[in-house]
Amino acid sequence: MSEFIPLSVPNFCGNEKKYVNDAVVSEWVSTGGSLVPRFEKAIADYVGADGAVACNSGTSGLHLAMLAAGIGAGDEVLCPTLTFIAAVNPVCYANAKPIFIGCGDSLCICPSLVRDFLEKNAEMKDGKCINKNTGAHIKALEVVHVFGNMANMPEIMKLAREYNLIVIEDATEALGTYYTDGEFKGKYAGTIGDIGVYSFNGNKLITTGSGGMVVSNHADWLEHARHLSTQAKSDELNYKHDEIGYNYRLTNLQAALGIAQMENIENFIAHKNEMHEFYMNQLDGKNGYSILDFREGVRSNKWFYSLYLSDDAKYTRDEIIAKLKEHKIQSRPIWGLINEQADYPKCEAYAIGSAKHYEERVVNIPCSTSLTKEDAQRVVDTLLSF
Numbered sequence: 440m441s442e443f444i445p446l447s448v449p450n451f452c453g454n455e456k457k458y459v460n461d462a463v464v465s466e467w468v469s470t471g472g473s474l475v476p477r478f479e480k481a482i483a484d485y486v487g488a489d490g491a492v493a494c495n496s497g498t499s500g501l502h503l504a505m506l507a508a509g510i511g512a513g514d515e516v517l518c519p520t521l522t523f524i525a526a527v528n529p530v531c532y533a534n535a536k537p538i539f540i541g542c543g544d545s546l547c548i549c550p551s552l553v554r555d556f557l558e559k560n561a562e563m564k565d566g567k568c569i570n571k572n573t574g575a576h577i578k579a580l581e582v583v584h585v586f587g588n589m590a591n592m593p594e595i596m597k598l599a600r601e602y603n604l605i606v607i608e609d610a611t612e613a614l615g616t617y618y619t620d621g622e623f624k625g626k627y628a629g630t631i632g633d634i635g636v637y638s639f640n641g642n643k644l645i646t647t648g649s650g651g652m653v654v655s656n657h658a659d660w661l662e663h664a665r666h667l668s669t670q671a672k673s674d675e676l677n678y679k680h681d682e683i684g685y686n687y688r689l690t691n692l693q694a695a696l697g698i699a700q701m702e703n704i705e706n707f708i709a710h711k712n713e714m715h716e717f718y719m720n721q722l723d724g725k726n727g728y729s730i731l732d733f734r735e736g737v738r739s740n741k742w743f744y745s746l747y748l749s750d751d752a753k754y755t756r757d758e759i760i761a762k763l764k765e766h767k768i769q770s771r772p773i774w775g776l777i778n779e780q781a782d783y784p785k786c787e788a789y790a791i792g793s794a795k796h797y798e799e800r801v802v803n804i805p806c807s808t809s810l811t812k813e814d815a816q817r818v819v820d821t822l823l824s825f
């Protein structure tokens with residue numbers, strides 16, 4: 440009987456055990472210790488950011504980013520609807536409200552739909568973008584670089600200038616993705632807008648178990664994020680706090696893992712790229728399948744692979760997932776649209792038809808950096824046997 444092939448598991452083939460053991464031996468296991476700043480510097484240097492603040496998850500990083508950007512009660516934030524809910528919940532933690540917008544074929548928020556929405560529903564007043572339906576200030580636009588695919592940043596940044604919007608990049612899935620061409624050549628996902636966030640959850644490109652990182656070239660925003668992440672303590676010795684803070688710091692143990700993972704990040708990305716090409720070559724145009732490609736002019740980390748089911752596909756998304764499971768192959772649907780979850784049906788949602796389309800037709804297939812050619816071949820053969 441063949442082995443189970445997981446969707447996405449971590450890869451600890453480097454110095455992980457050694458560095459974690461060193462941290463344990465040193466007894467620096469909590470939020471103090473030298474490895475946290477070292478990991479922050481490793482990430483900042485890698486993506487070319489002026490600075491970075493480590494935190495205990497991508498979600499807490501996004502919360503810090505909202506607060507550092509000054510998003511607060513009564514504000515509205517333009518958000519994608521086809522993404523993981525952790526991208527949007529932090530908007531609510533900051534007491535602001537999301538406005539959901541549909542995606543383009545990149546699966547990322549579509550700038551021309553954002554533009555449509557703003558042209559129809561917003562007006563500029565005293566340099567502020569005001570929602571004519573609610574009277575609220577649309578203060579920011581949040582982009583998610585879905586599955587490691589760069590959002591259309593030239594168009595996003597143009598919109599941001601025209602409507603005076605802060606750009607928050609959820610780059611939790613896109614560490615290592617950068618432009619190789621055009622206006623932002625050499626720029627990494629997460630460093631193009633005003634503030635960006637990475638995640639090191641167990642299934643992300645690199646992992647610290649759980650963890651996140653905020654980057655920004657606004658030095659004051661970063662300092663504020665750091666302050667908020669450490670209980671907003673303003674006096675080290677005397678327990679003085681000047682606002683309501685959080686316990687959002689990364690631990691030294693987690694940073695030990697992160698430093699070891701960073702030593703292998705380029706190998707991980709090379710493997711992700713190789714397997715993506717393999718799946719594309721084997722599956723494109725067969726049985727109504729295709730593997731979605733990543734944006735041109737970008738070196739993408741190709742974190743997750745999207746099997747797209749066209750009208751010619753014999754089975755639905757859920758049938759494919761169930762059949763793969765029978766063959767001990769783990770897969771998953773893309774997310775449910777956020778505007779349909781929890782309290783979010785109350786929020787505005789604009790032009791989400793394309794997002795609905797992709798929600799119903801995309802299946803993520805195994806993509807671990809330890810996935811062997813033989814296992815990938817088994818995934819392909821199984822899919823073609825249906």
Ligand SMILES: *Cc1c(COP(=O)(O)O)cnc(C)c1O
Nearest residue numbers: 496497498523525526611638640
């Ligand atoms: C993983 C992820 C997050 C949250 O990161 P955690 O580290 O799991 O909190 C946020 N947004 C998106 C799009 C993600 O994929």
